[in-house]
Amino acid sequence: MEKVNVGVIGCGNISEKYLENLCGIFSQTQVIAVTDIKEEAAKLRAEQFHIPRVCKSSEELLAIPEIDIVVVLTQPGQHAQICEQALLAGKHTYVEKPLALNTEDGRRLVELAARQNKMLTSAPDTVLGSGIQTARKLIDEGWIGRPFGAISHILTGGPESWHPNPAFLYHKGAGPLYDVAPYYVAGLTYLLGPVESVMCSAKKVHEERTITSEPLYGTKIQVEVPTYLAGILTMESGVVATIHHSFDVDATRMDDSVEIYGTEGTLVIPTPCGFSGKIHYRRKGNPDWADIPCIFEYKRDMRGIGVADMASAILENRSQRLSAAFGYHTLNVLEALDISAQEGTAQPIASTFERTEAMLLNPGWGDEQRNRG
Incomplete structure:
Protein backbone atom coordinates (compact mmCIF):
# COMPACT_ATOMS: atom_id res chain seq x y z
CA MET A 1 0.00 0.00 0.00
CA GLU A 2 1.10 3.53 -0.75
CA LYS A 3 2.13 5.34 2.43
CA VAL A 4 1.53 8.87 3.67
CA ASN A 5 4.42 10.65 5.40
CA VAL A 6 3.80 11.80 8.97
CA GLY A 7 5.71 14.15 11.28
CA VAL A 8 5.09 14.17 15.04
CA ILE A 9 5.51 17.24 17.25
CA GLY A 10 5.65 16.28 20.92
CA CYS A 11 7.30 13.10 22.20
CA GLY A 12 5.93 12.86 25.72
CA ASN A 13 4.11 10.04 27.47
CA ILE A 14 1.21 9.75 25.03
CA SER A 15 3.43 9.68 21.94
CA GLU A 16 4.62 6.13 22.60
CA LYS A 17 1.27 4.52 21.79
CA TYR A 18 0.68 6.83 18.82
CA LEU A 19 4.06 5.97 17.35
CA GLU A 20 3.68 2.26 18.05
CA ASN A 21 0.52 2.24 15.95
CA LEU A 22 1.56 4.70 13.24
CA CYS A 23 4.89 2.93 12.73
CA GLY A 24 3.86 -0.67 13.28
CA ILE A 25 0.11 -1.22 12.80
CA PHE A 26 -1.34 1.10 10.20
CA SER A 27 -0.12 0.20 6.76
CA GLN A 28 -0.80 3.60 5.15
CA THR A 29 1.31 5.73 7.52
CA GLN A 30 5.05 6.15 7.95
CA VAL A 31 6.55 8.55 10.46
CA ILE A 32 9.61 10.20 8.95
CA ALA A 33 10.39 12.89 11.55
CA VAL A 34 9.81 13.76 15.20
CA THR A 35 10.60 16.72 17.43
CA ASP A 36 10.16 17.76 21.04
CA ILE A 37 11.14 20.72 23.17
CA LYS A 38 13.30 18.17 24.99
CA GLU A 39 15.59 16.84 22.27
CA GLU A 40 16.42 13.72 24.27
CA ALA A 41 12.75 12.75 24.29
CA ALA A 42 12.61 13.00 20.50
CA LYS A 43 15.82 11.00 20.13
CA LEU A 44 14.45 8.29 22.40
CA ARG A 45 11.27 7.89 20.34
CA ALA A 46 13.22 7.98 17.09
CA GLU A 47 15.46 5.14 18.26
CA GLN A 48 12.54 3.21 19.71
CA PHE A 49 10.53 3.27 16.49
CA HIS A 50 13.30 3.57 13.86
CA ILE A 51 12.28 7.05 12.76
CA PRO A 52 14.93 8.48 10.41
CA ARG A 53 14.93 12.16 11.39
CA VAL A 54 14.99 14.09 14.67
CA CYS A 55 14.30 17.80 14.25
CA LYS A 56 15.52 20.47 16.64
CA SER A 57 12.28 22.46 16.41
CA SER A 58 8.73 22.32 15.11
CA GLU A 59 9.72 24.89 12.48
CA GLU A 60 12.38 22.53 11.15
CA LEU A 61 9.90 19.67 10.99
CA LEU A 62 7.22 21.78 9.29
CA ALA A 63 9.73 22.79 6.62
CA ILE A 64 10.15 19.18 5.44
CA PRO A 65 8.28 19.11 2.11
CA GLU A 66 7.71 15.33 2.13
CA ILE A 67 5.55 15.47 5.27
CA ASP A 68 1.83 15.28 4.47
CA ILE A 69 0.34 15.04 7.98
CA VAL A 70 1.55 16.70 11.17
CA VAL A 71 0.49 15.13 14.47
CA VAL A 72 0.54 17.59 17.40
CA LEU A 73 1.01 15.87 20.78
CA THR A 74 2.24 18.81 22.85
CA GLN A 75 0.66 20.16 26.03
CA PRO A 76 -2.77 21.80 25.48
CA GLY A 77 -1.59 25.40 25.73
CA GLN A 78 0.55 24.94 22.61
CA HIS A 79 -2.06 23.25 20.42
CA ALA A 80 -3.55 26.29 18.69
CA GLN A 81 -0.24 27.94 17.84
CA ILE A 82 1.39 24.79 16.46
CA CYS A 83 -1.72 23.78 14.52
CA GLU A 84 -1.80 27.23 12.94
CA GLN A 85 1.85 26.90 11.95
CA ALA A 86 1.24 23.43 10.51
CA LEU A 87 -1.76 24.52 8.44
CA LEU A 88 0.10 27.58 7.15
CA ALA A 89 2.93 25.24 6.17
CA GLY A 90 0.44 23.35 3.99
CA LYS A 91 0.13 20.25 6.19
CA HIS A 92 -2.95 18.25 7.08
CA THR A 93 -3.09 18.45 10.86
CA TYR A 94 -4.15 16.08 13.63
CA VAL A 95 -4.02 17.38 17.21
CA GLU A 96 -4.53 15.78 20.59
CA LYS A 97 -7.41 17.10 22.67
CA PRO A 98 -8.43 19.80 23.05
CA LEU A 99 -8.33 21.46 19.64
CA ALA A 100 -7.51 24.74 21.41
CA LEU A 101 -8.01 26.33 24.83
CA ASN A 102 -10.99 28.40 23.66
CA THR A 103 -13.54 28.51 20.87
CA GLU A 104 -12.12 31.71 19.39
CA ASP A 105 -8.82 29.99 18.63
CA GLY A 106 -10.64 26.81 17.59
CA ARG A 107 -12.85 28.67 15.12
CA ARG A 108 -9.81 30.42 13.68
CA LEU A 109 -8.13 27.04 13.08
CA VAL A 110 -11.21 25.57 11.39
CA GLU A 111 -11.47 28.58 9.11
CA LEU A 112 -7.75 28.45 8.33
CA ALA A 113 -7.95 24.75 7.45
CA ALA A 114 -10.81 25.49 5.05
CA ARG A 115 -8.86 28.32 3.38
CA GLN A 116 -5.78 26.15 3.08
CA ASN A 117 -7.87 23.23 1.79
CA LYS A 118 -6.29 20.99 4.43
CA MET A 119 -7.83 18.48 6.79
CA LEU A 120 -7.90 19.29 10.49
CA THR A 121 -8.84 16.64 13.03
CA SER A 122 -8.86 16.74 16.81
CA ALA A 123 -8.69 13.83 19.24
CA PRO A 124 -10.28 11.85 20.73
CA ASP A 125 -10.34 9.33 17.89
CA THR A 126 -11.68 6.55 20.12
CA PRO A 293 -19.95 -8.51 20.67
CA CYS A 294 -17.98 -5.59 19.26
CA ILE A 295 -17.84 -6.54 15.60
CA PHE A 296 -15.63 -3.81 14.13
CA GLU A 297 -11.85 -3.94 13.93
CA TYR A 298 -9.41 -2.00 16.14
CA LYS A 299 -10.35 -3.12 19.62
CA ARG A 300 -7.18 -2.43 21.56
CA ASP A 301 -5.53 0.91 22.29
CA MET A 302 -5.41 2.23 18.73
CA ARG A 303 -4.53 5.88 19.36
CA GLY A 304 -3.70 7.31 15.99
CA ILE A 305 -6.61 5.71 14.16
CA GLY A 306 -7.76 9.24 13.35
CA VAL A 307 -4.39 9.88 11.71
CA ALA A 308 -4.70 6.60 9.79
CA ASP A 309 -8.15 7.63 8.59
CA MET A 310 -6.76 11.00 7.49
CA ALA A 311 -3.98 9.21 5.57
CA SER A 312 -6.55 6.90 3.99
CA ALA A 313 -8.65 9.94 3.05
CA ILE A 314 -5.64 11.46 1.28
CA LEU A 315 -5.01 8.25 -0.67
CA GLU A 316 -8.71 7.78 -1.50
CA ASN A 317 -9.40 11.48 -2.19
CA ARG A 318 -12.26 11.67 0.34
CA SER A 319 -13.10 13.59 3.52
CA GLN A 320 -11.84 12.41 6.89
CA ARG A 321 -14.29 10.68 9.24
CA LEU A 322 -13.51 13.06 12.12
CA SER A 323 -14.24 16.47 10.66
CA ALA A 324 -12.88 19.80 11.83
CA ALA A 325 -16.46 20.81 12.61
CA PHE A 326 -16.87 17.78 14.88
CA GLY A 327 -13.70 18.62 16.82
CA TYR A 328 -14.71 22.26 17.09
CA HIS A 329 -18.18 21.32 18.34
CA THR A 330 -16.60 19.23 21.10
CA LEU A 331 -14.48 22.23 22.13
CA ASN A 332 -17.54 24.50 21.98
CA VAL A 333 -19.43 22.17 24.34
CA LEU A 334 -16.48 21.95 26.76
CA GLU A 335 -16.05 25.72 26.94
CA ALA A 336 -19.80 26.20 27.42
CA LEU A 337 -19.75 23.69 30.29
CA ASP A 338 -16.90 25.67 31.84
CA ILE A 339 -18.78 28.97 31.50
CA SER A 340 -21.97 27.40 32.86
CA ALA A 341 -20.12 26.15 35.94
CA GLN A 342 -18.70 29.63 36.56
CA GLU A 343 -21.89 31.60 35.92
CA GLY A 344 -24.52 29.11 37.07
CA THR A 345 -26.60 29.49 33.92
CA ALA A 346 -27.47 27.35 30.92
CA GLN A 347 -25.31 28.03 27.86
CA PRO A 348 -26.44 27.71 24.23
CA ILE A 349 -24.18 25.94 21.74
CA ALA A 350 -23.72 27.93 18.54
CA SER A 351 -21.88 25.27 16.52
CA THR A 352 -23.07 22.07 14.91
CA PHE A 353 -21.70 19.40 12.56
CA GLU A 354 -22.76 17.07 9.80
CA ARG A 355 -22.52 13.37 10.52
CA THR A 356 -19.76 11.61 8.59
CA GLU A 357 -19.64 8.05 7.32
CA ALA A 358 -19.12 5.19 9.74
CA MET A 359 -16.08 2.92 9.70
CA LEU A 360 -16.03 -0.16 7.51
CA LEU A 361 -16.22 -3.47 9.37
CA ASN A 362 -12.75 -4.27 8.09
CA PRO A 363 -11.02 -1.24 6.57
CA GLY A 364 -7.87 -3.22 5.81
CA TRP A 365 -5.52 -0.68 7.35
CA GLY A 366 -3.05 -3.10 8.85
CA ASP A 367 -2.40 -6.43 10.51
CA GLU A 368 -5.91 -7.10 11.82
CA GLN A 369 -4.87 -10.20 13.77
CA ARG A 370 -2.69 -8.03 16.03
CA ASN A 371 -5.72 -5.91 16.90
CA ARG A 372 -8.17 -8.62 17.90
CA GLY A 373 -8.99 -9.11 21.54
Missing part, protein backbone atom coordinates in the same frame (compact mmCIF):
# COMPACT_ATOMS: atom_id res chain seq x y z
CA VAL A 127 -15.08 6.97 18.43
CA LEU A 128 -13.57 5.19 15.40
CA GLY A 129 -12.81 2.11 17.52
CA SER A 130 -14.81 -1.08 17.67
CA GLY A 131 -16.94 -0.19 20.71
CA ILE A 132 -18.46 3.10 19.53
CA GLN A 133 -18.73 1.89 15.93
CA THR A 134 -20.69 -1.18 17.03
CA ALA A 135 -22.92 1.02 19.21
CA ARG A 136 -23.53 3.36 16.27
CA LYS A 137 -24.64 0.43 14.11
CA LEU A 138 -27.04 -0.82 16.79
CA ILE A 139 -28.57 2.64 17.34
CA ASP A 140 -28.79 3.40 13.63
CA GLU A 141 -30.54 0.07 13.01
CA GLY A 142 -33.16 0.88 15.64
CA TRP A 143 -32.31 -1.65 18.34
CA ILE A 144 -33.36 0.77 21.10
CA GLY A 145 -35.91 2.71 19.08
CA ARG A 146 -35.71 6.50 19.41
CA PRO A 147 -32.99 7.56 21.88
CA PHE A 148 -34.15 10.03 24.51
CA GLY A 149 -31.57 9.92 27.30
CA ALA A 150 -28.05 8.93 28.30
CA ILE A 151 -25.93 8.77 31.46
CA SER A 152 -22.12 8.71 31.56
CA HIS A 153 -19.50 8.94 34.26
CA ILE A 154 -15.85 8.32 35.03
CA LEU A 155 -14.71 8.98 38.59
CA THR A 156 -11.04 8.55 39.49
CA GLY A 157 -8.53 9.54 42.15
CA GLY A 158 -6.44 11.63 39.77
CA PRO A 159 -3.49 11.16 37.39
CA GLU A 160 -0.80 12.04 39.95
CA SER A 161 -0.78 8.39 41.07
CA TRP A 162 0.35 7.04 37.68
CA HIS A 163 1.33 9.79 35.20
CA PRO A 164 5.11 10.49 35.13
CA ASN A 165 4.56 14.27 34.77
CA PRO A 166 0.96 15.06 35.78
CA ALA A 167 1.19 18.75 36.77
CA PHE A 168 -0.20 20.06 33.46
CA LEU A 169 -3.35 17.98 33.98
CA TYR A 170 -4.30 20.33 36.83
CA HIS A 171 -3.61 23.51 34.86
CA LYS A 172 -5.73 25.54 32.47
CA GLY A 173 -6.77 23.48 29.47
CA ALA A 174 -6.86 20.23 31.41
CA GLY A 175 -8.56 18.93 34.56
CA PRO A 176 -11.37 16.41 34.14
CA LEU A 177 -13.31 18.85 31.95
CA TYR A 178 -10.69 19.14 29.21
CA ASP A 179 -8.79 15.89 29.79
CA VAL A 180 -11.57 13.33 30.38
CA ALA A 181 -14.86 14.92 29.33
CA PRO A 182 -13.78 15.26 25.65
CA TYR A 183 -14.02 11.47 25.31
CA TYR A 184 -17.57 11.43 26.63
CA VAL A 185 -18.76 14.56 24.83
CA ALA A 186 -17.34 13.25 21.56
CA GLY A 187 -18.74 9.76 22.15
CA LEU A 188 -22.22 11.03 23.00
CA THR A 189 -22.40 13.52 20.14
CA TYR A 190 -20.97 11.02 17.65
CA LEU A 191 -23.80 8.62 18.53
CA LEU A 192 -26.64 11.03 19.32
CA GLY A 193 -25.91 14.19 17.34
CA PRO A 194 -24.95 17.81 18.09
CA VAL A 195 -25.59 19.55 21.41
CA GLU A 196 -28.04 22.46 21.62
CA SER A 197 -27.38 23.69 25.18
CA VAL A 198 -25.54 22.72 28.36
CA MET A 199 -25.61 23.22 32.13
CA CYS A 200 -22.81 22.38 34.55
CA SER A 201 -21.77 22.56 38.19
CA ALA A 202 -18.12 22.10 39.18
CA LYS A 203 -15.78 22.57 42.13
CA LYS A 204 -12.13 22.35 43.11
CA VAL A 205 -11.84 19.84 45.95
CA HIS A 206 -8.13 20.36 46.80
CA GLU A 207 -5.95 23.42 46.22
CA GLU A 208 -2.82 21.27 46.11
CA ARG A 209 -2.03 17.71 45.05
CA THR A 210 1.00 15.52 45.79
CA ILE A 211 2.56 13.38 43.06
CA THR A 212 2.88 9.74 44.12
CA SER A 213 4.26 8.42 40.83
CA GLU A 214 7.88 8.32 39.70
CA PRO A 215 10.08 10.15 38.89
CA LEU A 216 8.50 13.19 40.64
CA TYR A 217 7.28 11.45 43.79
CA GLY A 218 6.49 13.95 46.54
CA THR A 219 6.32 17.02 44.27
CA LYS A 220 3.44 19.39 45.00
CA ILE A 221 1.01 20.51 42.27
CA GLN A 222 -0.98 23.73 42.51
CA VAL A 223 -4.51 23.03 41.24
CA GLU A 224 -5.83 25.72 38.87
CA VAL A 225 -9.06 24.10 37.63
CA PRO A 226 -12.17 22.40 39.03
CA THR A 227 -11.67 18.69 39.64
CA TYR A 228 -15.28 17.56 40.15
CA LEU A 229 -18.05 18.30 37.66
CA ALA A 230 -21.54 17.26 36.65
CA GLY A 231 -23.04 18.43 33.38
CA ILE A 232 -26.25 18.13 31.37
CA LEU A 233 -26.21 18.13 27.58
CA THR A 234 -29.43 18.76 25.68
CA MET A 235 -29.06 17.53 22.12
CA GLU A 236 -30.59 19.06 19.00
CA SER A 237 -32.54 15.80 18.70
CA GLY A 238 -34.06 16.29 22.15
CA VAL A 239 -31.92 13.66 23.86
CA VAL A 240 -30.91 14.65 27.40
CA ALA A 241 -27.48 13.31 28.44
CA THR A 242 -25.39 13.70 31.58
CA ILE A 243 -21.65 13.63 32.16
CA HIS A 244 -20.09 13.16 35.59
CA HIS A 245 -16.29 13.35 35.95
CA SER A 246 -13.79 13.77 38.77
CA PHE A 247 -10.14 13.48 39.80
CA ASP A 248 -11.17 13.28 43.49
CA VAL A 249 -12.99 9.95 43.89
CA ASP A 250 -10.78 7.20 45.31
CA ALA A 251 -13.56 4.61 45.54
CA THR A 252 -16.75 4.08 43.56
CA ARG A 253 -18.96 1.18 42.50
CA MET A 254 -19.80 2.88 39.21
CA ASP A 255 -17.94 1.69 36.15
CA ASP A 256 -16.95 3.84 33.18
CA SER A 257 -19.66 2.67 30.79
CA VAL A 258 -22.35 4.78 29.13
CA GLU A 259 -26.05 3.94 29.26
CA ILE A 260 -28.25 5.07 26.37
CA TYR A 261 -32.02 4.89 26.76
CA GLY A 262 -34.47 4.56 23.89
CA THR A 263 -38.19 4.04 23.41
CA GLU A 264 -37.62 0.34 22.66
CA GLY A 265 -34.68 -0.59 24.86
CA THR A 266 -31.46 0.24 26.68
CA LEU A 267 -27.88 -0.01 25.45
CA VAL A 268 -24.88 -0.08 27.78
CA ILE A 269 -21.68 0.65 25.87
CA PRO A 270 -17.98 0.72 26.81
CA THR A 271 -16.24 3.87 27.99
CA PRO A 272 -15.49 6.28 25.12
CA CYS A 273 -12.00 6.57 26.63
CA GLY A 274 -11.19 3.20 25.05
CA PHE A 275 -11.66 1.42 21.76
CA SER A 276 -13.72 -1.59 22.78
CA GLY A 277 -15.23 -3.43 25.74
CA LYS A 278 -18.50 -5.03 26.75
CA ILE A 279 -21.85 -4.04 25.25
CA HIS A 280 -25.09 -4.99 27.01
CA TYR A 281 -28.56 -4.72 25.51
CA ARG A 282 -32.04 -5.13 26.91
CA ARG A 283 -35.11 -4.91 24.72
CA LYS A 284 -38.28 -3.31 26.12
CA GLY A 285 -40.44 -5.98 27.72
CA ASN A 286 -37.62 -8.54 27.88
CA PRO A 287 -36.41 -9.30 31.44
CA ASP A 288 -32.99 -10.53 30.29
CA TRP A 289 -29.90 -8.63 29.23
CA ALA A 290 -27.98 -9.78 26.15
CA ASP A 291 -24.25 -9.38 25.56
CA ILE A 292 -23.43 -7.92 22.14
